[in-house]
Amino acid sequence: MTEYISTQHGNEIVDSLVAVIVSNREYLSEIDGAIGDGDHGINMAKGFTLCADAIKGRNLSLAQAFDALSDALMEGIGGSMGPLYGSLFMGMADSVREHAELDAPRFLAMLKQGLSELQDISSAGVGDKCLMDTLIPAVSAFERALQQGADFSAALAQMSQAAAVGRDATRDLVAKIGRASRLGERSRGVLDAGAVSCCLLLTRLAQSVQQRLQTVTA
Numbered sequence: 001m002t003e004y005i006s007t008q009h010g011n012e013i014v015d016s017l018v019a020v021i022v023s024n025r026e027y028l029s030e031i032d033g034a035i036g037d038g039d040h041g042i043n044m045a046k047g048f049t050l051c052a053d054a055i056k057g058r059n060l061s062l063a064q065a066f067d068a069l070s071d072a073l074m075e076g077i078g079g080s081m082g083p084l085y086g087s088l089f090m091g092m093a094d095s096v097r098e099h100a101e102l103d104a105p106r107f108l109a110m111l112k113q114g115l116s117e118l119q120d121i122s123s124a125g126v127g128d129k130c131l132m133d134t135l136i137p138a139v140s141a142f143e144r145a146l147q148q149g150a151d152f153s154a155a156l157a158q159m160s161q162a163a164a165v166g167r168d169a170t171r172d173l174v175a176k177i178g179r180a181s182r183l184g185e186r187s188r189g190v191l192d193a194g195a196v197s198c199c200l201l202l203t204r205l206a207q208s209v210q211q212r213l214q215t216v217t218a
Contacts, residue, residue: 002216004102004213004214006100006212007062007102009208010055010060010065011058011060012212013212014051014065014066015055016207016208017204017208020204021041021044027041028040029041029042029193031193041193041197044081046077051069054068055068066089066093067089070086070090073086073089084118084121084122087117087118088115091115091118092114095114096110104155107142118135129195131195134163134194134199137166138159138198138199141155141161141162142162156206160203160206163199164199164203166199167195167199170192171188172188
């Protein structure tokens with residue numbers, strides 16, 4: 001049997017991403033305040049809320065909903081996070097645009113294209129104390145799970161677990177990019193806000209997809 005998800009759940013999936021960011025607005029800004037500007041949660045909530053307003057009452061595919069999210073983040077958030085997350089969701093949208101359904105390999109392709117689009121504008125990687133510390137291990141974990149014969153549901157669980165491990169790893173890292181990099185060793189000992197928001201998004205995405213998985217006999 002093959003598990004898959006219809007790409008006609010765009011509004012529902014993106015609305016769930018909006019909800020997790022908005023509900024964690026204060027938490028994300030509190031984390032950011034330790035070594036950054038303290039506005040990560042405020043800015044993220046602003047961009048995601050703009051998206052929610054833009055898609056309200058519409059019936060969008062996953063690609064269309066990701067397009068709307070990308071646009072809202074790029075146009076509605078100041079600083080670096082708008083372009084970074086905007087590029088991630090733009091790449092994911094482009095990957096699923098021609099598909100009515102996503103099985104696990106296509107979902108992996110979506111994750112990888114989102115990551116690739118993000119890497120086109122950022123040279124950051126694992127160990128830099130940033131969202132890449134969450135995103136790269138999560139995508140790798142999903143891919144590795146499929147290579148080892150896991151089904152869609154189990155691969156999503158592995159992705160979420162790796163995202164959490166990557167997020168937590170940033171606590172002991174020294175920031176190498178962004179404003180926090182000026183602090184040197186003083187940036188050690190706190191989580192990176194971008195890594196935390198990325199973990200929230202990937203975990204909620206996994207949950208949303210899991211809830212909507214369907215099976216077909218091959």
